[in-house]
Amino acid sequence: MRHFLLSILSAAMLATTFIPSAAQMIPLPANRKLQIAEDLISHYYVEPVDRDTIVDGAIRAMLKTLDPHSIYSTPEETKELNEPLNGNFSGVGISFNMASDTLYVISTISGGPSERVGILPGDRIIEV
Incomplete structure (x- = not known):
């Protein structure tokens, strides 16, 4: 065939x-x-x-x-490719910007893991 x-x-x-x-x-x-x-x-x-x-x-x-x-790239692949460029990270429920070696929290996702542990917009994450 x-x-x-x-x-x-x-x-x-x-x-x-x-x-x-x-x-x-x-x-x-x-x-x-x-x-x-x-x-x-x-x-x-x-x-x-x-x-x-x-x-x-x-x-x-x-x-x-x-x-x-x-x-x-398909629309799904394009979304995945652009995610790191947009400064979004959904794993811990925050939007952030990276400057030098410091991560600055822009906002937390309501009800997300970061909000539950008390992370606030403006917080700096310097070590994990």
Whole structure:
């Protein structure tokens, strides 16, 4: 089955539109090849395929060919990547800023662990 799918994909990549009267092949545009490949995999692969997963993978693979700094991330991954930049830390229930070697508490999360032990906005954490 896998060989069959590869054959279909190969044909799609070489896919052409036949002009019967001229009997000549016109190559498909790149975006159409990607769409055909995604459709064929989604509909004919031997097991069910999550379309979002294969599209995300295709985007990642395309960006890899550009340079090491171009990346694609899902909304969830972007949130995780930005969390350290926002100065948020939810493990102990505080928002903080770091200056030099001192952590300054900006706010505590109501009912969170830090509030329960008495940490207040403005506190400095110098040692753990």
